[in-house]
Amino acid sequence: xxxxxKFSKHGVLKFIGHLDVMRYFQKAIxxxxxxxxxxxxxxxxxxxxxxAPLGVGLESNGEYMDIEVHSLTSSQQLIDxxxxxxxxxxxxxxxxLLPEDAGNAMASVYAARYAIRFREGCAPxxxxxxxxADFYSQPEIIVTKKTKRSETTFDMKPHIFECxxxxxxxxxxxxxxASSSGNIKPALVMxxxxxxxxxxxxxxxxxxxxxxxxxxxxxxxxxxLEPLGFIGSDYE
Amino acid sequence: MRNLALSDEILLxxxxxxxxxxxxxxxxxxxxxxxxVRFAMCFPDVYEIGMSHLGIQIIYDMLxxxxxxxxxxxxxxxxxxxxxxxxxxxPLFALESQDPVRDFDFLGITIQYELCYxxxxxxxxxSGIPFLATERTWAHPIVIGGGPCTYNPEPIADFFDxxxxxxxxxxxxxxxxxxxxxxxxxxSRTAFLEQAAKLPGIYVPQLYETAYHExxxxxxxxxxxxxxxxxxxxxxxxxxxxxxxxxxxVVPFIKCTQDRVVLExxxxxxxxxxxxxxxxxxxxxxxxxAQMLKETALQMLDNTGHEEISLSSLSSSxxxxxxxxVSFLIDSCRERKVNISLPSxxxxxxxxxxxxxxxxxxKSSLTFAPEAGSQRLRDVINKGxxxxxxxxxxxxxxxxxxxxxxxYFMLGLPTETEEDIRGIAELANxxxxxxxxxxxxxxxxGRVQIVASTSFFIPKPFTPFQWAPxxxxxxFIEKAYMTKRAVSEQLNQKSIKYNWHEADxxxxxxxxxxxxxxxxxxxxxxxxxxxxxxxxxxxxxHDVWMETFAxxxxxxxxYTTRERGLDEIFPWDFLDxxxxxxxxxxxWQNALDGKVTPxxxxxxxxxxxxxxxxxxxxxxxxxxxxDTL
Ligand code: SF4
Ligand code: SF4
Numbered sequence: 001x002x003x004x005x006k007f008s009k010h011g012v013l014k015f016i017g018h019l020d021v022m023r024y025f026q027k028a029i030x031x032x033x034x035x036x037x038x039x040x041x042x043x044x045x046x047x048x049x050x051x052a053p054l055g056v057g058l059e060s061n062g063e064y065m066d067i068e069v070h071s072l073t074s075s076q077q078l079i080d081x082x083x084x085x086x087x088x089x090x091x092x093x094x095x096x097l098l099p100e101d102a103g104n105a106m107a108s109v110y111a112a113r114y115a116i117r118f119r120e121g122c123a124p125x126x127x128x129x130x131x132x133a134d135f136y137s138q139p140e141i142i143v144t145k146k147t148k149r150s151e152t153t154f155d156m157k158p159h160i161f162e163c164x165x166x167x168x169x170x171x172x173x174x175x176x177x178a179s180s181s182g183n184i185k186p187a188l189v190m191x192x193x194x195x196x197x198x199x200x201x202x203x204x205x206x207x208x209x210x211x212x213x214x215x216x217x218x219x220x221x222x223x224x225l226e227p228l229g230f231i232g233s234d235y236e
Numbered sequence: 237m238r239n240l241a242l243s244d245e246i247l248l249x250x251x252x253x254x255x256x257x258x259x260x261x262x263x264x265x266x267x268x269x270x271x272x273v274r275f276a277m278c279f280p281d282v283y284e285i286g287m288s289h290l291g292i293q294i295i296y297d298m299l300x301x302x303x304x305x306x307x308x309x310x311x312x313x314x315x316x317x318x319x320x321x322x323x324x325x326x327p328l329f330a331l332e333s334q335d336p337v338r339d340f341d342f343l344g345i346t347i348q349y350e351l352c353y354x355x356x357x358x359x360x361x362x363s364g365i366p367f368l369a370t371e372r373t374w375a376h377p378i379v380i381g382g383g384p385c386t387y388n389p390e391p392i393a394d395f396f397d398x399x400x401x402x403x404x405x406x407x408x409x410x411x412x413x414x415x416x417x418x419x420x421x422x423x424s425r426t427a428f429l430e431q432a433a434k435l436p437g438i439y440v441p442q443l444y445e446t447a448y449h450e451x452x453x454x455x456x457x458x459x460x461x462x463x464x465x466x467x468x469x470x471x472x473x474x475x476x477x478x479x480x481x482x483x484x485x486v487v488p489f490i491k492c493t494q495d496r497v498v499l500e501x502x503x504x505x506x507x508x509x510x511x512x513x514x515x516x517x518x519x520x521x522x523x524x525x526a527q528m529l530k531e532t533a534l535q536m537l538d539n540t541g542h543e544e545i546s547l548s549s550l551s552s553s554x555x556x557x558x559x560x561x562v563s564f565l566i567d568s569c570r571e572r573k574v575n576i577s578l579p580s581x582x583x584x585x586x587x588x589x590x591x592x593x594x595x596x597x598x599k600s601s602l603t604f605a606p607e608a609g610s611q612r613l614r615d616v617i618n619k620g621x622x623x624x625x626x627x628x629x630x631x632x633x634x635x636x637x638x639x640x641x642x643x644y645f646m647l648g649l650p651t652e653t654e655e656d657i658r659g660i661a662e663l664a665n666x667x668x669x670x671x672x673x674x675x676x677x678x679x680x681x682g683r684v685q686i687v688a689s690t691s692f693f694i695p696k697p698f699t700p701f702q703w704a705p706x707x708x709x710x711x712f713i714e715k716a717y718m719t720k721r722a723v724s725e726q727l728n729q730k731s732i733k734y735n736w737h738e739a740d741x742x743x744x745x746x747x748x749x750x751x752x753x754x755x756x757x758x759x760x761x762x763x764x765x766x767x768x769x770x771x772x773x774x775x776x777x778h779d780v781w782m783e784t785f786a787x788x789x790x791x792x793x794x795y796t797t798r799e800r801g802l803d804e805i806f807p808w809d810f811l812d813x814x815x816x817x818x819x820x821x822x823x824w825q826n827a828l829d830g831k832v833t834p835x836x837x838x839x840x841x842x843x844x845x846x847x848x849x850x851x852x853x854x855x856x857x858x859x860x861x862x863d864t865l
Contacts, residue, residue, distance in 0.1 A: 011238065012238055012240060012257045012258075012259050013259075015247055015248075015253040015254055015257055016254055016489045016490075017254075020254065020489045020490050020491070023489075023491070024261075024489060026541070026543065027261070027487060027540065027541030027542065027543070028261075028541060029541070030537075030541035030542075030543070030572075031261075031538065031539070031540070031541040038573045042575075042594075042595065042596040043543075043575050044573045056248070056253070057244075057248050085261075085541075087259055087260070087261055088238065088259060089259065204244075204245055204248065
């Protein structure tokens with residue numbers, strides 16, 4: 001049986017990289033005594049997959065991982081058992097039982113929503129609702145992606161699903177493609193926004209929180225974003 | 237939310253910020269205002285190395301069991317952070333509270349290898365603690381050193397307020413009580429040090445003085461004050477089954493050298509290999525009870541969630557309840573899907589059976605440590621492993637499906653000749669030949685792979701070879717080339733790979749290993765010229781060290797290649813590790829005569845460690861002959 005677990009990551013945990021968070025959960029699952037399934041072979045591994053890696057320095061309210069278990073207690077019990085093993089900065093929020101035919105977490109990722117705030121005194125002078133709207137209403141947003149060998153340009157616009165400013169005008173809300181093929185880093189969008197307004201972004205100015213990670217519950221032409229836990233259900 | 241000593245800006249700039257944030261599972265947080273003693277325990281190397289050290293975990297756990305004490309951890313900031321801290325004037329901090337080390341009552345430093353001496357100075361420097369103990373006041377922590385290098389603490393004597401000689405479990409409580417009492421009475425720091433010097437195992441270097449002969453050797457070494465002991469005997473735990481052991485060790489976020497539960501099954505070693513310092517320092521061998529180990533293993537697995545467990549000790553095959561313990565672990569670990577990482581075991585039917593159960597044969601290899609290439613030289617070093625035993629073991633393993641062999645040797649051992657060196661290549665060749673002999677072509681699993689590695693022998697204090705001259709760097713390199721040539725002349729040379737360690741650091745290590753107090757200045761000078769992380773090849777600055785030695789008038793040959801006289805007073809002679817100098821002298825003579833000395837289970841050789849009245853010294857001698865090589 002497959003479970004989809006949602007967790008948040010804050011505070012000093014933002015300095016722990018993706019692979020180390022996986023290792024952390026493997027050990028936490030053992031300490032919590034969860035009846036997880038293992039691969040076979042000389043060094044059995046827990047059957048576990050993470051949705052979308054979160055970069056070092058980012059916080060999150062919506063991380064997901066799938067695990068396979070042999071027996072079920074209840075969503076709440078599993079959440080409590082894991083939370084009893086968590087360190088400060090990381091909390092388990094949901095545990096949903098997935099239908100048999102659910103795709104794995106990583107392959108299901110379609111988009112992610114980010115809340116981008118600015119460090120003390122780092123918000124650009126041009127930050128307001130009008131410049132954000134101007135930026136997002138461009139027919140195309142061309143950026144250059146540099147790799148070791150080449151530079152390619154591409155249009156980011158179709159991969160941005162939302163770009164807005166919060167009520168208090170302090171936070172940029174951004175929903176972008178997070179699929180393995182088209183993943184957009186929020187900082188890349190911010191670079192383009194700065195450039196359009198004649199500024200230069202120092203990424204350190206940004207405080208980024210991933211608010212949630214989404215799957216596409218619609219189809220290719222009319223996507224419908226739903227949190228990754230949407231296809232699962234609480235269990236008793 | 238926890239406050240960190242470093243800003244986000246710094247943490248996002250440095251490599252592996254997780255080294256500096258604490259917050260790991262099982263790390264201990266206390267209320268600093270509710271404890272009397274704040275203890276910073278430091279391993280002067282990078283986090284991933286320091287976190288893997290069992291000794292620190294034991295002391296950390298023990299000190300935190302004391303209600304009046306909060307023990308926290310400190311590691312060396314990696315050079316990237318080091319330069320930021322210097323530039324911005326950020327003081328070194330402990331991981332748990334993130335408070336500056338300078339404000340602690342004690343700074344404990346474990347000293348595991350000579351190449352970390354400059355890192356000790358880095359820790360003092362970044363903490364804002366004066367390098368010299370005599371310049372410290374109550375505004376600074378008491379700096380206390382422990383670990384194997386304290387068996388010759390003299391080259392770093394000036395930097396420490398005190399050294400703790402021996403195993404940490406026994407004297408910390410009395411030491412902390414004395415500290416609290418002295419502070420309560422408002423005594424001076426010096427008065428406290430003088431009283432501490434009277435506790436068993438505690439050495440306060442500034443209370444002793446050395447006089448030298450004209451030739452540079454020591455004329456005398458004695459306490460400056462009446463009532464301060466002239467000899468300091470090491471501390472040890474007599475019953476290892478009833479003492480502290482960390483049931484909830486800290487679980488790091490990032491991958492460390494030891495990312496597993498470590499079960500120490502015994503301390504000490506019954507074998508007296510004459511080059512081996514650990515074999516002498518930790519005498520007598522004391523085992524932990526298998527029942528205690530089983531219970532401990534399960535609790536540690538439950539409390540950490542580690543997916544691997546390893547056994548730790550010297551010469552693990554000599555642990556008398558090994559079969560019982562290992563079969564228990566195999567059963568309970570299979571159930572829990574925990575891997576067992578085996579220590580290197582003597583190759584026989586039992587160990588092969590165990591290895592087959594816990595490792596993938598295709599990926600694992602056999603390990604032999606003959607240490608010397610010829611039987612003659614193995615007798616000199618008292619390494620009982622014979623060629624016959626190695627070839628038999630290899631044949632058995634090849635039939636069982638193994639085809640990789642690792643061999644460990646030392647170059648530069650006393651009395652070594654070209655023939656002994658050729659013996660390394662010849663032994664490797666014979667092992668390869670056995671493979672082709674015992675396995676018909678169709679049963680072979682590819683070519684046999686033999687990796688022979690050599691390290692350079694550096695004479696260490698408290699070994700029978702403490703009198704021996706060390707080779708020069710040029711001689712070491714010549715010997716390595718000789719080995720390489722000999723390997724290339726073997727019939728099966730295509731199956732043999734030869735590796736050797738760098739010779740550069742061996743000179744410096746040799747100077748420090750048998751050095752005296754006069755080296756404190758050059759070590760400090762080398763640090764001030766930028767030497768740090770000497771144990772890391774990419775940071776080791778050979779030229780700077782050699783230049784500093786020359787500038788400070790250090791005669792390298794005096795410390796390394798000189799043959800020491802039998803009556804010479806050594807800088808470490810005032811310490812008693814249990815083994816007497818008379819015994820070591822006799823063993824040095826036996827070595828030169830090529831005479832083998834039986835192990836402690838066959839026969840007691842009256843080394844002196846029986847004074848502790850525990851372990852193997854109090855057991856009947858059960859083995860009639862050394863059939864367990
Ligand atoms: S077997 Fe020899 S080399 Fe190994 S620990 Fe014992 S004395 Fe040292
Ligand atoms: S006193 Fe005898 S039995 Fe005890 S450690 Fe020494 S040699 Fe071994």
